[in-house]
Amino acid sequence: MLTTGDMSPITVTGLTPGTAYTFKVMATNATGDSVLSQATTAVTPIAAYETSENSDGTVTLTAYNDTKKEIVIPNEINGKVVSKIGDNVFKDKGLTSVQLPEQLSNIGENAFSGNELTNVVIHRTGKAIYIGKHAFSNNKITQVTLPLGVVEIEDYAFSGNALPTVQIPSSLGTIGESAFSHNEMTSLKIPISLSTIGKSAFSHNKITNLIVPPYTVIRESAFSYNELTNVTFHIRVARIAEDVFSHNKLTTVAIPENIQIIGSNAFSSNQIEHVSFEGSPTIGANAFKQDATVFPEFVGWYTDASLSNEWNGISIVSGEKLYAKRKPNEPTDVKAVAGVAKATVSFTGPTHTDGNVVTGYKVKVFEGGQEVVGLETTGLASPITVNKLKPRKSYTFKVLATNKAGDSKESELSEHVVPRAPYVPTVPDNPAPQPTTEIIPLPADAGSVVTTATITRTTDPAGKKKDEIHFSPKHADEIVPNLKESGNEWARIVIPDTNDEVSELDISFHPDAMKTFRGSGVGLEVVTENARLIVPTESIANVTEHLYFRVLPIKDEKQKKEIEERAKQEEVVKSVAGNLRVEVASRPMMIETNMPNQPVDIILPLKGLMIPTDAKEREKFFNKLGVFIEHSDGEKVFVKGEVVLYKEGEFGLKFTVEKFSTFTIIQMEEGWKVPTINDQYTGQTTVLEQLVPIDKVWTITFNQAANPKTVNASTVYIYDEKGKKIDIESQLTNQNRSITITPVAPYAPDTSYYVYLEGSIESSRGKALGNPLRYVFKTKEIENLKN
Template structure:
């Protein structure tokens, strides 16, 4: 550098520091402006020329407002904007020489926040879907809401729409769901609403299976089986429809009654099921029925009945048709269709009275009556047989075949005359304190918990007496002659029913002939012998103690004359002495030993 004045120009100074001549930068190329919540992000491209000096910063300026933000590179965020206001932006570049010209304005953007949460409304289920209503949020966040999204729980299934309501599809029938809603604007997606009410998507139920239709008086009762599928929602009702006539009846369970039918007209019926989704298809037609006039049965309870008693129950129908009886307790009682009752045990007997109807009358409602079968007194014992004894009699009998329905607890035997009694639990029973020599007969009664039955027929007559007693006897006999002894002559307690040889004689034979004993000596004895044997007497009361007979037998060779022959002999000749003893006995007593 030199200095000049009037005198002239000075010498040059020393050299300065080195510098580069420069100008302000060129204009940046503005890019896209993107709105945010109270701000905007502005992108740009640096200018083609930095004016010969490095660009040190870029400044973005809003319009309106002139709000600025500076940065070293793109993009630059301008904050402090007012949500809901539309802005454009310009960009300038600065270097050591200064700030260059502003770019053209950017696209217009409006700063905004996310919208508030929508207000949930009602959810309504459908077939595999649900429709959800809602109210827009109070705040849009400064930017128009562009869409609403409904989300299911469970499953996270979504559907989007511009406004309420929105329908979600793809749901599973029978599954309960709730739903929430979000709103979306340029700033993003809002928080979700509260959960909706719970709904269960469903379709109409399947088809019920029609059962038996039963005619009544101007009506019909129709049974059915629910469908295999309820469509995902509980079935609320079933509707039965008549054909002809289209008359209906509704119920929540089987059977369904349809009224208003015309007696004498034939009808069939179909049935449909309804749930919250609607009504399903109709079943196939039922069996055909013809309603008829009703009838009732009058059947009075007969009250307690004696076991085994002859009982006939009666009942009448209002139609005049015959009533049919059946028993539901066959172990206790049975009954014929006409009412003849037979009891088998003590207990409760239950009888049904029915009338099945005809072309004019419908079946009557069953009338059931229960009553007690109570024990009766037993029947009479049979085969009464008395056996006398000493001041007593033993009475045997067969128990009655009819017990009265209760165990027989005892029997009583009563004498006639005298009315003397004895009791026991079975046969035989002995009646004591009778008067010997008096003829008695006896009756038997049986007793159970119901009382004492009728007396039996009288027994045979017997005379109370002791067993026989006899006297020991002595006799003399010749060896060639039998000795006949009327041993009952001096015995007591007759009449006698028999004689029994107890200890036979050691020599000869003792033979019973009627109520006598015939002693036949041994014809071969050569000296006098004393022969002893015993016997007993029997009467209706018993048997005596053994009674002794002692016979003195003398040997003899004398010819037996016809005058000496005992009256018990059955032969007209003297037996041969040389015959054996058995042959001689047979000849004398005719083989009746």
């Protein structure tokens, strides 16, 4: 036998197991072969499989000696049928696929446990088939075929996999303890022939609906920790075991007449509101106890719908029904409308039957994220008016529902509203001064639109000035043809305030004006002395109604200081600035709109700052700036922004938002940390040597399924070499075992980037997937992008 190869070692195949062999080696080149080497020591190849003979002439596999990960187990070995696989034969072998013998009737304990199998097919043999303890536990199985003939599945046989369901054959009599626990099952059909379901057999799955056959004995905890919302009993056995349906999502339960015993904790930790009994069973301890962390509104059980007779927790009269006394759910859809030193708060209240009817509501008032003591207001229904609010202060509101069980949780925060000040004449003996109004034409500055739209400037008796601009369909019809003629795609509206005297700017667009902008593919830019708003065509395409922006510069020093103090306490700021000094660097801006959640660019001017003239010092200075955003829904964000030219001779910070709020430029003592390969990152770093294209999509595979709730923008993100966070889209694939990361816009050429995966990403079982990871890559230069 001759075998060739290019280098050492060389594998020789086709040898007969159990036969001794020696080997000699010779070298060869263009001129010929060398002499043979000395013979090796004799070796005896071993078989891939070891077997033992059974009494019926078949064999049992007792050992696997190969290293292959994808295997086909032969139907016969040495002419004898393989009918059994012994204990531990393929345990922890790293198998990724297996084809089982066609006459296999017995699979031993731990036979295939601890591998990476995804699909298992067991063949029908015409004989009884037994599956041993832990036979396929702790794999990645998503599909299993159980043929007619399987009579017993022992303890933990398929535990710790990813099965979405399982088809149980009518031949199966017993399912052992935890046999299918810790899978991903959402549905299950139990055949009427199944006699026993073992302890915890289907626990820790996601089953939502269950029909219990009449003669099946179900052991304790069999269906605990699922997502059951409905259980139907066709049961004729007399007992419901302990914990059997605990930790689910049941809201109603009907107990059949034949049930005589309900075990302890049988229905605990659900969200049950009604339990009806056709008989009078004996009830174990905490059988219907509701966990406060799962059902915090629950107060206690009562035997009447008016909730006046508390259940003793022990006895039940035939035909009786239990009613849960519960606190109401929180109100939703909370809205506020500002008035003169007041606000009107509307909401949608919860509804409940029985004695859990809502008896009233409480409105809590918040200023700067803190509840204002003494302003809580009660009422019987929506809307509720809150009085004694301070004019020109920004308020938000939360609503609670109440009944005789107590208060609900707080609703979500309303949007910010700013109450108006009442007008009180200062000299009552003289005629009250009246507001004055002037009409100012919009300037036709270079780059701005030419239109007959005007500014209506109102000055109140206190000298406060407010500008209003309304764009009618006529104005849009003036603007668009001029833009098309000049080849310009942006309707740029410049609103002057040379003396910095305007306290409020309201600019609105008629629905038909917006229709004209949409139809022409024109973007919109509003330029003021305090902010530039840039609405791209993609966002305008989603505006079908009247659109307005309200711009309110915050000039009051006290309000600036309040914002500064809030910024110091916010984690989003502290995560960047630490505990070092931060201060308001430029005028805060409150911007309101009815714009649907669409991207809009905002540029805030860097007014009144001493910006270095030296390029390096200027770059360091800009790195210490960021925009602190207080969204009206309570969310706080801190973004770096991009330094751009606001207007000639003046810089600004540009950033993108999809909802509007209060925006403040913050200056930090240190600044944003720029990630580099030499920084203090403590996780594992992998540097990719090969340059990548600017549209590179990354796919990273985990060693197990990830929990989608832990894969988000705070656990998966990318920074460039200047410390700017990159907009990406990440998506779990391959049954949550892989993640694809796609840049929203192409990467910059010849630039280094850093991909971060945080250690807080969890597996589907709630455990950490691994240590933090970082991948460093660089994009190709422009001239190499085509290669």
